Amino acid sequence: MERVEVLLVEDDPNDADLVLHVLRKNNIANEVHVVEDGKEALDFLFCRGDYSDRDITHPPKLVLLDLKLPHVQGHDVLKQVRENEKTRSIPVVILTSSGLDYDITKGYKLGVNSYVQKPVDFDEFQKAVELLGRYWLTLNKTSIE
Amino acid sequence: MSYFRGDTTRDVVSIYMTMNQESDTVLIDNHRISSRLPSSLRRWVPIGLVIVTGLMLTALIFRMAEESEWSVLVAGVGFTFLFAAYMVLLLGRTAQVERTVVERTAELEKEIAERKQAEIKIQEQYEDIEIHALELEAANNELQQTQGKLLEANLSLEEKVKERTAELELANKELEAFTYSVSHDLRAPLRHINGFSKILHDEYQEQLPDEAKGYLNRIAQSASNMGMLVDGLLNLSRIGRKDLEIASVDLNNIIGGVKAELEPEMAGRDIEWQIGELPKVECDSVLIKQVAVNLLSNAIKFTRNSSHAVIEVKPLPNSTPGFLVKDNGVGFDMNYADKLFGVFERLHRKLEFEGTGIGLATVQRIISNHNGRIWAEAEIDKGAAFYVELPFSNVEEKEVS
Numbered sequence: 020m021e022r023v024e025v026l027l028v029e030d031d032p033n034d035a036d037l038v039l040h041v042l043r044k045n046n047i048a049n050e051v052h053v054v055e056d057g058k059e060a061l062d063f064l065f066c067r068g069d070y071s072d073r074d075i076t077h078p079p080k081l082v083l084l085d086l087k088l089p090h091v092q093g094h095d096v097l098k099q100v101r102e103n104e105k106t107r108s109i110p111v112v113i114l115t116s117s118g119l120d121y122d123i124t125k126g127y128k129l130g131v132n133s134y135v136q137k138p139v140d141f142d143e144f145q146k147a148v149e150l151l152g153r154y155w156l157t158l159n160k161t162s163i164e
Numbered sequence: 165m166s167y168f169r170g171d172t173t174r175d176v177v178s179i180y181m182t183m184n185q186e187s188d189t190v191l192i193d194n195h196r197i198s199s200r201l202p203s204s205l206r207r208w209v210p211i212g213l214v215i216v217t218g219l220m221l222t223a224l225i226f227r228m229a230e231e232s233e234w235s236v237l238v239a240g241v242g243f244t245f246l247f248a249a250y251m252v253l254l255l256g257r258t259a260q261v262e263r264t265v266v267e268r269t270a271e272l273e274k275e276i277a278e279r280k281q282a283e284i285k286i287q288e289q290y291e292d293i294e295i296h297a298l299e300l301e302a303a304n305n306e307l308q309q310t311q312g313k314l315l316e317a318n319l320s321l322e323e324k325v326k327e328r329t330a331e332l333e334l335a336n337k338e339l340e341a342f343t344y345s346v347s348h349d350l351r352a353p354l355r356h357i358n359g360f361s362k363i364l365h366d367e368y369q370e371q372l373p374d375e376a377k378g379y380l381n382r383i384a385q386s387a388s389n390m391g392m393l394v395d396g397l398l399n400l401s402r403i404g405r406k407d408l409e410i411a412s413v414d415l416n417n418i419i420g421g422v423k424a425e426l427e428p429e430m431a432g433r434d435i436e437w438q439i440g441e442l443p444k445v446e447c448d449s450v451l452i453k454q455v456a457v458n459l460l461s462n463a464i465k466f467t468r469n470s471s472h473a474v475i476e477v478k479p480l481p482n483s484t485p486g487f488l489v490k491d492n493g494v495g496f497d498m499n500y501a502d503k504l505f506g507v508f509e510r511l512h513r514k515l516e517f518e519g520t521g522i523g524l525a526t527v528q529r530i531i532s533n534h535n536g537r538i539w540a541e542a543e544i545d546k547g548a549a550f551y552v553e554l555p556f557s558n559v560e561e562k563e564v565s
Contacts, residue, residue, distance in 0.1 A: 033356040040363060116351050118398065139351050139391025141359040141384070 024048045024156055026079040028060040028096065029114075030088050034137065038083065038114070041145050047152035052079070057091025060084070061099055064106050078109045081155040084131075086115040086122055094125055101130040108162060110155055114148075214251045218244060343401045350394050358387035389520075396522030399454075400507070403529050408448045415442035415487055418449065419477050422456040429464050433473065440478040445485040445554045451530045458523045459489040459550050465517055466493035466548065485556055486536065490549035495542040504540055 025048045029035040035053050042048045054060045062068035064082070066075045082100070086093035093113065100106045112133040113126045126134050135151060138144045221244040228237045365372070365380040372380070419439060445452070460475070467473035476490040496504070496511040503509040505528040508521040531538045535555050542548035 031352060033360075034352065037356070037359045037363075040359075116348050116355075119348075120402075137351070137355060139355045139358060139395070140388045141355070141362040144355060144359060 022077050023050050023052045023079045024081065025051045025152070026060065026063060026082045027051055027053045028057065028082065028084045028088065028093065029053060030055045030085060034085070037141070037144065038148055041148040042152055045149050045152070047149065048156055056089040057093065057096045060088075060096050061091060064096075064100055064109070065103070075105050078106060080110065080159075080161060081152075082109055082111045083114045083151070084111055086113060086117055086126075094122075094129060097126065097129045097131055110159065110161065112151055112155065114151070211251075211255070214248055217247060217251075221247075340401060340405060343397070348398075351391060354387045354391045354394065358384050358391065361387070393520050393522070396520045396526070400522055400526050400529060403451065403454075403526060403533065406448075406451070406533075408451070408533060410446055410448060412444050413447050413449045413452060414444050415452075418453050418456050419460070419487070422453060422460055425457070426461055426464060429461060433464070433468075434471070435464065435467070435473040435475060438474065438476040438478075440476075442477070442479050442487050443483070443485055446556075447534055447554055448530075451533070455527045455530050455552060458527045459552070462523065462550075463489055463491040463493065463548075465519070466495075466512075467491050468517070469494065480551065480553060484553055486551070486553040488549055488551045490547065492547040495544050495546050495548045497544055498542060501540060501542070505538070 025042065027035060027038055029038065032055075035055075039051055039053070042051055052063065054063055059069075060082075063070045063073070064078065066073040084093045084096060088096070093115070097111055097113075100109060100111060110132045111130075112135060113122075113131050114135050114137060115122070116137050118136045123134050133151070135147055138147060221240055225237055225240050225244075228240060361380045361383040365377055365384065369377070416439075419442060423437065423439075460477075463475045464473075467475065470492055474492045476488070478488050478490070480486045480488060494512070494517075500511050504511065505524050507525040509525075510519065510521045512519075528538055531552060531554070537553040538550065540548055540550045
């Protein structure tokens with residue numbers, strides 16, 4: 020199984036398609052896995068349920084996390100990822116429509132690496148996703164390569 | 165006896181009356197002493213004495229004449245004469261004293277009558293005062309009752325205000341939550357419209373006729389504009405909720421930083437900046453920066469048609485804390501100046517100058533949250549000037565609920 024580079028946690032298929040379009044078009048990431056709710060995201064990251072055959076020692080290079088999610092909210096996903104020794108160091112970037120101070124502060128308190136609000140204008144959206152992808156997938160170093 | 169039991173006026177009157185009565189008693193006593201003996205007796209006793217003495221002396225003289233002692237006789241007659249003269253003088257003096265006593269008595273009686281009169285007057289006044297005192301007391305009671313009622317009303321009013329405030333706060337929170345959720349949830353579909361129309365435009369260029377591409381551009385542009393509107397509204401509502409973080413801020417740094425940030429908007433433009441030495445002010449630096457961004461980008465935008473734009477940023481006169489931003493752009497009609505700071509108010513056509521109509525409303529809200537003042541002066545085609553005045557210091561912290 021090819022190693023997943025980006026885990027996209029996004030319940031809105033339109034947003035998911037836009038992100039995928041930018042990542043693929045700019046050849047930033049080929050292996051992007053999309054999950055539509057927080058519970059599935061946790062199953063993927065902790066290699067359980069449908070993802071029990073995954074290897075936990077091969078985490079994604081980047082998790083793009085939306086906040087408003089069914090079942091388990093984005094902040095709770097982040098909290099559980101940071102509480103577990105095995106998943107603690109995975110880079111997580113919140114990519115959301117919300118620009119609420121509360122959401123931003125809570126995100127950083129829970130240990131998010133970066134917080135990006137999705138711009139309405141697609142040119143800016145494209146720029147933001149491209150920048151994020153290039154930084155975290157090529158420039159940034161993680162302990163497991 | 166204690167004169168000052170509380171009612172001073174009454175006591176003063178009673179003291180005065182007592183004093184009057186005492187002095188009257190003295191006068192009357194004097195009169196009594198002088199008229200202790202009946203006047204007829206007082207007149208006849210000395211005369212009687214003179215006659216008796218005269219008779220006795222005459223007897224003595226005749227006795228002396230019998231014994232032919234003339235020298236003694238002469239002495240006796242002389243003595244008698246002297247005695248008689250003394251008695252006459254004494255009688256005259258008594259009569260004078262008596263007259264004086266009568267006169268004095270009359271005077272005293274007159275005085276007593278006058279004093280009685282005065283006393284009656286004082287008594288009347290005293291009664292008047294008592295009536296007034298009663299009236300005053302009644303008025304005082306009424307006042308106290310009114311005060312009590314007022315206090316009660318105040319308390320219930322305070323209760324009502326508290327209830328109403330709580331209700332309003334709740335309503336406000338709900339409204340904020342609603343605004344936020346609307347703004348937030350509106351952004352997602354706008355992003356999709358904008359995104360997919362742009363992808364369609366870019367990726368399928370060859371297959372699309374120019375007209376279709378034009379429409380796609382319009383769709384993308386409209387979605388983008390609406391996105392800016394939503395962001396502007398979101399920002400405006402956020403400012404209303406934000407607590408001010410007041411610190412001493414150097415306006416020179418703020419203006420310098422904002423000007424640098426706005427460089428991309430000035431590309432290809434001939435703009436002369438005249439920036440004066442600005443003061444330090446007490447404000448929330450993040451919010452004042454937003455004010456500066458709005459005012460400077462407006463100045464850049466509305467001088468777009470000037471061949472040589474001049475933008476001034478100067479301190480306010482008389483060392484008033486704040487600053488002014490003046491340009492030589494299109495200006496506006498001062499008749500519409502009151503609309504300038506309203507939400508969604510625009511004084512220029514959209515095709516001429518883009519914008520959401522939220523910027524200056526946001527600026528005004530920020531300044532009024534600082535207890536400051538903003539106003540503008542302008543003339544069509546001559547330019548506009550915006551004056552931002554902040555309080556000197558000790559900006560009231562906004563109450564946090």
